[in-house]
Amino acid sequence: MENELLQEDAQIVVLILIAISVLLLMAVALVVFFFFSRKKIIATELEKKDLTISYQKELLHATIETQEEERKRIAQDLHDAISAKLNVVSLSTNVLIDGRLNHKEKEQTLQHILAVTTNTLESSRRLAHNLLPPILENFGLQAAIEELCDEFMNSKSVTIDCTIAYSNILSKSNELHIFRIIQELLNNSIRHGEAEHITILLENNDAQVDLKYMDQGKGFDTGSIDIKKGIGLRNIESRVEMLNGELIYTSEIGKGATFTINIDSVNRNDI
Amino acid sequence: MLFLKCLIYIGNLFLIFNTILYIKALHRSKAFIIFTVFIFVICIIQTWMTLSSVISHKNNLYLNNVFFISQFLLLSIFYKFLIKKKIVLFIILIVLSFLGYQYSQNYRLFFIYNSIGITLTQSILIIYSLFYLYRSLIIEKPEFLLINIGIFLYLICSTLIFASGNLVFNLKIPKDTYLLLLKLNAFIYIIFQILIFVEWRTNYYKKTHK
Numbered sequence: 001m002e003n004e005l006l007q008e009d010a011q012i013v014v015l016i017l018i019a020i021s022v023l024l025l026m027a028v029a030l031v032v033f034f035f036f037s038r039k040k041i042i043a044t045e046l047e048k049k050d051l052t053i054s055y056q057k058e059l060l061h062a063t064i065e066t067q068e069e070e071r072k073r074i075a076q077d078l079h080d081a082i083s084a085k086l087n088v089v090s091l092s093t094n095v096l097i098d099g100r101l102n103h104k105e106k107e108q109t110l111q112h113i114l115a116v117t118t119n120t121l122e123s124s125r126r127l128a129h130n131l132l133p134p135i136l137e138n139f140g141l142q143a144a145i146e147e148l149c150d151e152f153m154n155s156k157s158v159t160i161d162c163t164i165a166y167s168n169i170l171s172k173s174n175e176l177h178i179f180r181i182i183q184e185l186l187n188n189s190i191r192h193g194e195a196e197h198i199t200i201l202l203e204n205n206d207a208q209v210d211l212k213y214m215d216q217g218k219g220f221d222t223g224s225i226d227i228k229k230g231i232g233l234r235n236i237e238s239r240v241e242m243l244n245g246e247l248i249y250t251s252e253i254g255k256g257a258t259f260t261i262n263i264d265s266v267n268r269n270d271i
Numbered sequence: 272m273l274f275l276k277c278l279i280y281i282g283n284l285f286l287i288f289n290t291i292l293y294i295k296a297l298h299r300s301k302a303f304i305i306f307t308v309f310i311f312v313i314c315i316i317q318t319w320m321t322l323s324s325v326i327s328h329k330n331n332l333y334l335n336n337v338f339f340i341s342q343f344l345l346l347s348i349f350y351k352f353l354i355k356k357k358i359v360l361f362i363i364l365i366v367l368s369f370l371g372y373q374y375s376q377n378y379r380l381f382f383i384y385n386s387i388g389i390t391l392t393q394s395i396l397i398i399y400s401l402f403y404l405y406r407s408l409i410i411e412k413p414e415f416l417l418i419n420i421g422i423f424l425y426l427i428c429s430t431l432i433f434a435s436g437n438l439v440f441n442l443k444i445p446k447d448t449y450l451l452l453l454k455l456n457a458f459i460y461i462i463f464q465i466l467i468f469v470e471w472r473t474n475y476y477k478k479t480h481k
Binding site: 010019024027030031034 | 428444445448459
């Protein structure tokens with residue numbers, strides 16, 4: 001009888017032991033689960049960071065490439081438009097100094113020097129203007145874009161429909177970004193898209209600035225452009241990034257391209 | 272019985288060893304200081320408990336009450352620094368007032384296993400440890416991760432063992448059977464001490480030896 005009682009009591013201890021074992025098993029399972037989840041979460045976080053870093057690297061490369069392209073262009077312009085012409089002036093002046101020319105020839109040479117200098121002056125003015133349009137500084141973004149459109153329409157066979165209702169709510173440096181974006185888009189449409197008609201729409205309310213740009217050129221395949229973006233498009237992207245804005249572009253081969261850029265004017269950073 | 276004693280002594284020696292290591296490695300993190308105080312206090316209580324059982328063979332269950340109350344107090348403050356939530360302090364106040372009320376109602380409770388007190392304080396500590404475990408998910412290098420896991424595993428087992436203390440002692444059970452429970456507790460206690468040691472070895476060993 002006593003033995004039976006002892007056994008019954010012992011069963012309670014066994015029960016407690018079983019309960020402890022189950023609890024311990026669950027606790028260990030929880031800890032194992034914790035370690036696996038942690039590993040996965042940290043791997044995802046690392047992946048995200050890697051993506052951000054590679055994107056930033058890409059942007060940096062694009063910026064450096066653009067800078068190099070720009071330097072090359074300026075060097076070329078300086079060489080073609082200024083150095084070459086100044087050489088002509090220098091040669092002509094040397095001929096004049098030699099004094100072997102008759103009166104008529106002297107006059108012709110002087111006329112030539114005057115024409116070349118005027119031309120060079122114009123070239124240097126255009127070069128400086130391209131680097132930083134003074135109209136943007138003096139008369140604002142609207143005037144600068146309108147002048148840009150006029151220049152394009154005068155020199156290329158393109159019609160630009162430009163509607164601007166912008167009330168100077170961005171800083172000067174951000175306005176320069178918008179100007180450069182439009183300049184890049186126009187260059188792309190004409191150089192690559194061979195567009196004949198372009199529409200630009202720039203407007204703003206208190207909270208944001210919206211730019212809509214449409215061309216009816218050759219268009220491009222947005223699927224393949226993602227893999228190998230041109231410097232121009234990457235340049236636009238990095239500028240939109242600097243403006244803390246959002247860039248959406250749609251295009252189909254043969255149906256032109258549309259670019260929409262929305263910039264939050266409240267959170268704008270003045271770079 | 273001998274095996275159990277061996278387990279308990281190994282656990283205690285490990286605790287003394289860890290306490291020395293942590294005191295030597297002491298640095299300015301508040302959580303680290305509190306944890307060192309915690310192992311120092313339980314080291315004294317454990318040694319006292321062992322000595323009193325060896326020398327006087329008297330009832331030393333009142334030490335068990337001191338043990339779980341100081342454990343709750345110090346580990347709550349430890350988690351207060353890890354979790355950074357003020358509610359921990361309120362919970363300490365509420366639980367201490369509850370325990371004060373319990374002992375004032377029945378002072379003899381101090382000389383037996385206080386099952387409700389042990390279950391309450393240890394469950395709260397388990398919740399803190401789970402909460403900190405959840406927080407460590409997104410931290411790249413969480414502090415006291417191994418110690419937290421050790422506390423979690425040890426408390427889960429010991430809560431049930433301690434809470435069943437009174438029941439087991441009152442039943443007529445063969446000594447060998449209930450010694451099994453104590454052996455299990457002593458064994459998990461050693462694992463807890465090993466985790467504390469590994470935490471020191473991985474995170475604080477280099478800092479003190481540089």
